Amino acid sequence: MDETRIAIGTRIKLAVLCATVFSVFYNVNAWYASTLDYVPSFIFSFEKYMPFMAWTVVPYMTSGALFVAVFFLCNTMQELRTLTKRVLFVSVVAGLFFLIFPLKFSFIKPDSTNTLFNFIFQFIEIVDSPFNEAPSLHIAFAFVFWSVFRNFTPTWRHVSAVWLVLLGLSTLSTYQHHLLDVVTGAILGQLSFIIFPAQRNNFQVRNFHLANYYFLGGWLIVLLSLLVFEFYHASGFILLWPALVLFLMGYTYQKNKVHFLKNNLGTIPWYKKIVYFPYIGVYWLFWKFLRKNKKPIMLIPNLYISSRLDHSEFQNFKGNRNTLVYDLSAELEENKAIIQNCQYHAVPLLDIGAFDTIEIKRIVLEITTHYKELPKDGKILIHCTMGFTRSTFIGILVIKNILSLPLEEALLKIKTTHKDAVIHGYLQDFLKTINI
Structure with missing residues (x-):
């Protein structure tokens, strides 16, 4: 038909x-x-x-x-x-x-x-x-x-x-x-x-699927808030705050609003910190206690991927004015030491969401160009929040482009170098559609 x-x-x-x-x-x-x-x-x-x-x-x-x-x-x-x-x-x-x-x-x-x-x-x-x-x-x-x-x-x-x-x-x-x-x-x-x-397997509408989970969570917390208010205490209404944040996040994913929190300087305005405090707080806890790769992983000489680094981890990395940092995290502010001491680039992507093909190509080509022009003491760091998905994804495309590798070889190199890499099936399918 x-x-x-x-x-x-x-x-x-x-x-x-x-x-x-x-x-x-x-x-x-x-x-x-x-x-x-x-x-x-x-x-x-x-x-x-x-x-x-x-x-x-x-x-x-x-x-x-x-x-x-x-x-x-x-x-x-x-x-x-x-x-x-x-x-x-x-x-x-x-x-x-x-x-x-x-x-x-x-x-x-x-x-x-x-x-x-x-x-x-x-x-x-x-x-x-x-x-x-x-x-x-x-x-x-x-x-x-x-x-x-x-x-x-x-x-x-x-x-x-x-x-x-x-x-x-x-x-x-x-x-x-x-x-x-x-x-x-x-x-x-x-x-x-x-x-x-x-459309279950359509990568381009993945954000809508994720948004539905946020919306569902929002309604469940609204229900919980009402029940706590009715049977326990009026303080139950405070739960409407995280419910509102979940609704806002659902809208963010629907519209793919990658700059919903951070500006191009890597900072989050004070009023957004207040409104999104439950969301930022949860992500900070995940980052603080659940991330594994706290030390940047070198994919090829002078090209690294990692999670968001804290102050001591950045000091150990020894970044300088010739270090380019590409921040893919949309959820947390950048480390101030990185902003002050490196060439900082904010290119946020929504976690486990769909990516804009044009923007991805732009990021990869820009990193590739800068890599080829690095001075002797220069290096490039690509990081997201946890360091498992977004930085891995961009890292695959960058080394594929720099080394002119087939996709399968680039994937193998990442998996060999980065034991905690997370490359979901939907991302592998999306990788096959990108020609740079």
């Missing part, structure tokens, strides 16, 4: 399949919950302040229409298959939770002064269930819808983003769901992206 042309019958069949699975799980579980003598509710104490906004029933009701429309908005068969898997996954997993942990909504809806809105709410009472609360399918489906809508043109992408946010908020403001349902719905939607990625 032509990937760019999908038969209308195929779209209809998959839409009907997903609608059927959703309907069966939803209605059977709603019936089961209605037969129970007692179905609990889960409400955070501050939710009583949630305002009822009748007009938001409009975006709330569009979820059903979007559920159908999204199958006709996919551009390729691969996108349609992925959408189908995610919708089925969300429907089945949510259905199992509805069965095992039934919950019901407990707030009483005020009457609206608007006749149309009252009519819609009466319709909801007939077709919707007060049970089947957590995780919210409205939220989980909104996440899945966005995976298709984000491919729209900029104007429509922004419009759809705003509408989906309104749809999500409407689950609370129409008194259809509690906050627990919303957060768990977001977790479920995020899980669907991780379990069913759009």
Whole structure:
């Protein structure tokens, strides 16, 4: 089948399949919950302040229409298959939770002064269930819808983003769901992206896969924060700080923002140190206690790779004004001794993420040129944070270019010289695509 042309019958069949699975799980579980003598509710104490906004029933009701429309908005068969898997996954997993942990909504809806809105709410009472609360399918489906809508043109992408946010908020403001349902719905939607990625083996979209893990971690910590607040202490809200940082990191990976922390001088502005303190702190601990190659490894004469060096390690390296340092680390500030005593170059790359081919070629060619022009006491140091992946990757390309080696020989030389080298399969595949 032509990937760019999908038969209308195929779209209809998959839409009907997903609608059927959703309907069966939803209605059977709603019936089961209605037969129970007692179905609990889960409400955070501050939710009583949630305002009822009748007009938001409009975006709330569009979820059903979007559920159908999204199958006709996919551009390729691969996108349609992925959408189908995610919708089925969300429907089945949510259905199992509805069965095992039934919950019901407990707030009483005020009457609206608007006749149309009252009519819609009466319709909801007939077709919707007060049970089947957590995780919210409205939220989980909104996440899945966005995976298709984000491919729209900029104007429509922004419009759809705003509408989906309104749809999500409407689950609370129409008194259809509690906050627990919303957060768990977001977790479920995020899980669907991780379990069913759009393009599993495409290096160019690797950052999106990594971003999903950061987003999932953010939602899990939001849930933990709320639970700590409710059952232990108000200090639980401090956990929203690392949650925010995880969301920011997810966005950073999506946009491949390599300069999200450090500037070209290798330093991190004070305000970023405050905002990203949980992230920087964790990376510093990894660097302090988990790195192995604390001594630079010489690949060829006067060319070294390493982790980020501390002050004493740099002194032992004996860098000078003719030492060129290429800092690939995006997470930690550069050692001040290196900035002050060497020719420093900030070329940050995101850890275990996708690399921009043009930028990689530029870095490798620049290092190669400088290497050939080194004075007698000159040397080049390429380092990242831990020294396992990014510096190894660039090191392979540099010695391949300098020595005119086939890729296999360059890889062998690195593995022989650097016993802790980490060359993931996806990086080896990417290396084969780079011609310098």
